[in-house]
Amino acid sequence: MTIGIAFAIVLCTVVGSIVYGRRMQRARTVTEWAVGGRRFGTLIFWFLNAGEIYTTFAVLGISGFAWAYGAPAYLAFTSVSLAATLGYLLIPRIWNAGRSGGHITQADFFAARYRAPWLGVLVGSAGIMALVVYVQIQITALGLIVRMTFGAEISILQAAVIAAIVMLLFVYFAGLRSAAFAAGVKDVLMLVIVIALSVTVASEVGATSMLDVYRKAQEAYPGIGSFPGLQPDANLTTTWFVTSALNVALGTWVFPHMFQLCYAAADTTTIRRNTIFQPLYSLSYFFIILLGLGALLAATAPPNGDINAVLLQFVSDRQPAWLVGVFAGTACLLALVPGSILLLTAGSIFSRNVIAPIWSGMGETSSLLVSRGSMIVFAAAAVWLTIGASSSLVEIGLRAYAAIGMLAPGVYFAFLWPRANAYGILAGIVAGYIVLLQSEVGAMFTALLPGFDKGLIAMAVNAIIAAVVVVLTTSRCRERKQLPA
Numbered sequence: 415m416t417i418g419i420a421f422a423i424v425l426c427t428v429v430g431s432i433v434y435g436r437r438m439q440r441a442r443t444v445t446e447w448a449v450g451g452r453r454f455g456t457l458i459f460w461f462l463n464a465g466e467i468y469t470t471f472a473v474l475g476i477s478g479f480a481w482a483y484g485a486p487a488y489l490a491f492t493s494v495s496l497a498a499t500l501g502y503l504l505i506p507r508i509w510n511a512g513r514s515g516g517h518i519t520q521a522d523f524f525a526a527r528y529r530a531p532w533l534g535v536l537v538g539s540a541g542i543m544a545l546v547v548y549v550q551i552q553i554t555a556l557g558l559i560v561r562m563t564f565g566a567e568i569s570i571l572q573a574a575v576i577a578a579i580v581m582l583l584f585v586y587f588a589g590l591r592s593a594a595f596a597a598g599v600k601d602v603l604m605l606v607i608v609i610a611l612s613v614t615v616a617s618e619v620g621a622t623s624m625l626d627v628y629r630k631a632q633e634a635y636p637g638i639g640s641f642p643g644l645q646p647d648a649n650l651t652t653t654w655f656v657t658s659a660l661n662v663a664l665g666t667w668v669f670p671h672m673f674q675l676c677y678a679a680a681d682t683t684t685i686r687r688n689t690i691f692q693p694l695y696s697l698s699y700f701f702i703i704l705l706g707l708g709a710l711l712a713a714t715a716p717p718n719g720d721i722n723a724v725l726l727q728f729v730s731d732r733q734p735a736w737l738v739g740v741f742a743g744t745a746c747l748l749a750l751v752p753g754s755i756l757l758l759t760a761g762s763i764f765s766r767n768v769i770a771p772i773w774s775g776m777g778e779t780s781s782l783l784v785s786r787g788s789m790i791v792f793a794a795a796a797v798w799l800t801i802g803a804s805s806s807l808v809e810i811g812l813r814a815y816a817a818i819g820m821l822a823p824g825v826y827f828a829f830l831w832p833r834a835n836a837y838g839i840l841a842g843i844v845a846g847y848i849v850l851l852q853s854e855v856g857a858m859f860t861a862l863l864p865g866f867d868k869g870l871i872a873m874a875v876n877a878i879i880a881a882v883v884v885v886l887t888t889s890r891c892r893e894r895k896q897l898p899a
Contacts, residue, residue, distance in 0.1 A: 419739025480706030816869025842880025
């Protein structure tokens with residue numbers, strides 16, 4: 415029964431999404447396929463953006479983080495609200511630049527704003543790498559669901575490959591408009607299921623109410639509700655919390671797929687309405703964290719202590735088969751929808767900003783084929799990253815935010831500092847990646863700023879170096895102009 419219900423939910427949603435997308439308009443061009451023809455209204459745009467917030471990272475990752483660490487899971491509350499506040503100011507500017515310049519990808523924006531096609535190639539390549547890490551989250555989660563549904567006899571590799579194939583099939587036949595339909599279905603289903611599970615969790619652990627679950631967790635595990643939580647050695651302090659929340663908020667709209675979602679909006683009113691009401695989604699984290707604490711009180715033991723499988727195991731242990739099937743099918747959609755958008759974005763960037771500069775005569779049909787073909791490679795890379803990985807979904811997510819944060823100064827400088835140039839942005843990106851990836855340099859900054867999120871440190875270094883180089887190169891250009899001919 416569990417397998418049948420889960421399969422039916424996924425199949426019906428996928429078929430409905432494809433029919434809806436093609437009924438509205440068949441994706442014959444990269445513009446229609448990648449940014450939905452730039453016509454998304456308030457409702458569709460809402461579900462697409464919420465779909466990027468309400469993913470396996472949010473549901474499976476945060477519940478598992480609450481189970482393992484306690485208070486550090488509150489990161490979800492803060493980062494969503496901060497990101498929406500920032501988005502109210504930033505996204506309309508991104509939309510205006512995209513509409514006036516005819517941009518489809520984030521790399522288009524960088525190449526046009528800084529008048530440097532080579533910077534577009536560099537930014538596009540960096541964006542693809544960050545997207546592949548983010549796809550890893552979805553494939554990891556989808557693989558866990560496949561194993562829970564079909565049994566442990568399916569290996570991690572097989573589960574990851576199945577997850578990647580399903581994701582590729584969806585995005586290949588669908589496109590951004592179809593993903594919006596699926597996002598709406600999975601958001602409604604998951605909200606209903608999470609609230610329904612939360613209503614019953616108190617009785618499952620001997621509490622009198624949902625709030626009483628928090629009280630019982632505090633009594634059973636003193637310190638779980640304050641920082642650094644259950645595992646002080648993990649260094650998830652208040653400083654970590656504040657700096658991680660800032661890094662996530664600053665990086666949210668810098669992800670290449672978020673740029674494309676911004677381009678898809680019909681107008682700035684749609685965008686501002688979305689950012690005003692989007693923080694309401696953060697209220698759902700009350701229930702998600704509640705379920706993680708409930709799993710802890712119920713002594714849930716996920717396979718091999720896998721933090722990412724806590725909620726799946728808790729539901730499987732305590733709920734009837736039909737509800738487990740509904741939860742598994744909906745959780746599949748949590749991974750499938752954002753994962754497909756991530757792959758779609760990576761494919762769009764590869765064809766438009768990496769291959770097009772080399773293949774000047776590439777037409778719309780060829781560009782679409784290159785985009786779709788490259789997604790297979792990116793999905794395979796995400797599968798490779800998934801094999802043998804043991805990090806929590808939250809930790810993987812923070813790594814993705816740290817990586818994409820290297821493009822953040824270039825985005826903010828583009829709108830705030832007219833003097834900013836490509837040389838400064840390049841220097842900042844290089845410096846930021848050195849801090850992020852070079853262990854000795856990273857360790858030096860960690861010692862200077864204990865407890866700080868490493869991604870935020872690297873972003874700050876990036877911004878400082880970029881600003882210095884911009885000032886120096888701008889001065890030199892002015893001096894050259896003043897020299898006699």
